[in-house]
Amino acid sequence: YADRFAGQLVLVTGAGSGIGRATAVAFAESGARVVAVDRDAEGAARTADVARLIGAPEAWAETVDVSDEQAMEKLAEKVAAEYGVVDVLVNNAGIGLSGSFFDTTAEDWRKVLDVNLWGVIHGCRFFGRQMAERGQGGHIVNTASAAAYQPSRALPAYSTSKAAVLMLSECLRAELAGRDIGVSAICPGFVNTNITSTARFTGVDSEEEKRLQKRTARLYGLRGYPPEKVAEAILRAVVRNQAVVPVTPEARGTLLMSR
Numbered sequence: 001y002a003d004r005f006a007g008q009l010v011l012v013t014g015a016g017s018g019i020g021r022a023t024a025v026a027f028a029e030s031g032a033r034v035v036a037v038d039r040d041a042e043g044a045a046r047t048a049d050v051a052r053l054i055g056a057p058e059a060w061a062e063t064v065d066v067s068d069e070q071a072m073e074k075l076a077e078k079v080a081a082e083y084g085v086v087d088v089l090v091n092n093a094g095i096g097l098s099g100s101f102f103d104t105t106a107e108d109w110r111k112v113l114d115v116n117l118w119g120v121i122h123g124c125r126f127f128g129r130q131m132a133e134r135g136q137g138g139h140i141v142n143t144a145s146a147a148a149y150q151p152s153r154a155l156p157a158y159s160t161s162k163a164a165v166l167m168l169s170e171c172l173r174a175e176l177a178g179r180d181i182g183v184s185a186i187c188p189g190f191v192n193t194n195i196t197s198t199a200r201f202t203g204v205d206s207e208e209e210k211r212l213q214k215r216t217a218r219l220y221g222l223r224g225y226p227p228e229k230v231a232e233a234i235l236r237a238v239v240r241n242q243a244v245v246p247v248t249p250e251a252r253g254t255l256l257m258s259r
């Protein structure tokens, strides 16, 4: 998509690593001005540096925790005042959490819902409203997961947070359809990033743990599915205005079975 996003302002959360970094860089390659948001200041700054090197006319790093409502509201005000209204918003920041239902503490439930669900809600409320009020269209991408529609004993809290993101995206898509603002939910399967390399399927019986590890190794070998391919799917989703986008072969297969 060379120059496809020239002149557009793209904001990506969780841009300090993995899928978010690859996405910010891919938009930069396509000519966009990029805001890389992460709670990890160093990661966000590196992504902005790479984005500039690769061709973004401008790129900025912002250090924000997406689960912090006030910080997100302030960020939206700052971005609008200093860089402009965002044309493409990618709510991608997320954390993993494994453990069986009864092994998951209330604190862990809150933590994962605060980041994975509330982070997306804050992004859509503050940046989506600006987009709608400007009246010149735009696009919102939310990174859900194949876990959103594929039940697992290993990831009940994570999967619940992602199922909520998927439904939120579909509801908002219906609401914004008449205003030329598309909403896409990206649903990757297992992708090779920090989230998965540090994941441990704790608290589930070892049978399921072994099954998950075997399946992953069988599908992708040791290298795993690259985040750059998820980034490609995200740009395609914006260009084609796709609603629900399963990425990776097993994510496509399980979506067909679940709907």
Ligand code: NAD
Residues within 6 Å of the ligand: 013, 014, 015, 016, 017, 018, 019, 020, 037, 038, 039, 040, 043, 064, 065, 066, 067, 092, 093, 094, 095, 096, 115, 119, 143, 144, 145, 146, 187, 188, 189, 190, 191, 192, 193, 194, 195, 196, 227
């Ligand atoms: P990652 O850990 O490499 O990247 C996540 C980034 O989000 C990190 O830079 C982290 O600092 C940032 N982040 C986490 N919490 C934050 C917060 N509260 N505020 C701001 N930034 C925060 O992992 P990834 O795989 O690139 O994950 C990106 C998204 O993709 C997540 O939403 C994840 O759930 C989703 N996803 C990943 C996979 C996979 O297999 N890797 C599969 C499906 C969905």
